[in-house]
Amino acid sequence: MKKMILPVLLFLATLTYAQSRKDNHQQIASIGDLKVSGGIIKDCKIGYRMFGKLNADKSNAVVFLTWFGGVSRDLVNPTNFSAIDTTRYCLIIIDALADGVSSSPSNSKTQHGRKFPEFSAADMIGSQYVLLTQNLGIKHVKAVMGISMGGIQTFQWAVSYPDFMDLLIPIVGTPQFTSYDNMRGEIYRRLLENDPEYNHGNYTVNPKITIINMFWETVLTTPAERVRSHPHDDFGRWLRDVEAQQHGDWNDTWYQSNALAQFDITKPYGGSFAETARHVKAKMIIVTCLQDHIVSPKPCIDFAKAVNAKLVEIDNDAGHLGGNLGNADAHKAVVEALAN
16 A cells, blocks of 8 residues: 555656646736836737746746746646645746847837837836736735846845735845856857847847857856766767757847846845845745856855845755755755745
């Protein structure tokens, strides 16, 4: 009998996940003209997916934000569903601006390509706030969370709308880019801007820019992990795989990267973590990776002290990918935070 318990539980989890995928689909909401730092996004549209049901007062929502270049579809997997109990909470995954689902340079008919207005991380949050409050009628949520750029957006939520949530769970995000983070971002954008096929965003066919794929592969994890997973004799195949990678629309990528340039939620508060922390009202669980080569962990460590947050430090050579909810420590932090 005991041998049957695990297979049955796995079957039920898989069945629930499959049913969630079947019952919930990509939705697009029109939020009207959206004023952003670089102008106005006309007839702005925001994509989202919902799993589980809102309770009577719509207070049981858990908002999950997409990572850099990611879309809500990428977050629909059994790992996330096992971390977030969708029989108790309504999970709402929101597509960020310029991800190719929400309003983006690639899908805008009237502001296509580099005609699209530039926006900031705060503008991303503003669009999500409009969706939740005006389109979905939600006035307060249980939690806001996200991984990587989703974690960065979560930090922005902390100061943009501090009364809107009970809990914030940024994972491998940051409240403030360090000089290293800013340099990494500058290299990324300059590689893109200087590529002749990108043509300053005025391309007719989305180009393949191999050098950026190579750069991203270099910083995504750690040298130790790359040496282990791709030994010397395997380099040729790995390089061919990297060169063959397809990428989403490069203008979308540039706009999201530009929105994160020199990101810093402390700027309105004189650059002080202590002063910024006074404006954060929700409880915070901050997950950071000590060997992260994309987002430096130190600002998370310092901000966790300032805001008296629980800090989960993941120390393995997966680097930035250590924050995936497949990591036992990250998964446990989310489960325990929502359970309490």
